[in-house]
Amino acid sequence: MRFALLNGQRVEATPGALGYCPGCNAAMLARCGTKKVWHWAHKGRHHCDHWWENETEWHRDWKNRFFTDWQEVPARDETGELHIADIKTPYDLVIEFQHSAIKSDEVRKRTDFYGQVIWIIDGTRRPTDLTQYERMLSENYPERFDGVDIYTVYCE
Ligand SMILES: [Zn+2]
Incomplete structure (x- = not known):
């Protein structure tokens, strides 16, 4: 951390x-x-937090685009389960930066935990990552992502 x-x-x-x-x-x-x-x-x-990913420069670069007070904010649900959001704003919007591969059921679980999440997923680690993530989002989340745009952002 x-x-x-x-x-x-x-x-x-x-x-x-x-x-x-x-x-x-x-x-x-x-x-x-x-x-x-x-x-x-x-x-x-x-x-x-067993969801925590080893941090890389990629994570730090993303986190550092936000106020430090918003970085690494602990959150508990009503059962006491603890996770540490990469970014959590004062309006309870969470932003998660995911560098390593993640399965769709994990995305769903973590989104349900935090309530509202913007996922920033690195689609450049392997040549096939981007198409796999796009397929995952369109096939496995029709109810949640129907009508929601998935943005592909190319960062230098
Ligand atoms: Zn701890």
Whole structure:
């Protein structure tokens, strides 16, 4: 994750730093290597949000288009299930950035959890990704996506 809590402040990972997860309050360690973007990782256990994707520059570039207060916002449903939205606005609109492959039932589950979600899915990882995602959206979500445009955006 980009942010952990330290003395009530959201702080970024720096070498040797310690912090606490804004979702579950577990201790976090700063991971500041050369291969991955600098990030926070839960100390000695898996991420409290099993939907969480390892962050890449692609995720960070997208998140950084929004206010930092809107980034990595914990959300719980009425059962107490916890997830951390990539972006959540003060109007409860969630934006999820999905870099790795995701199945349509997962998209549905996560959309149902958050209520209203804009999905930004990387369709450029493999040559077939874009056509597969377009097919997934049109075939599996006729009721939800009927009349909704799917935008293909080419980003530099
Ligand atoms: Zn956590």
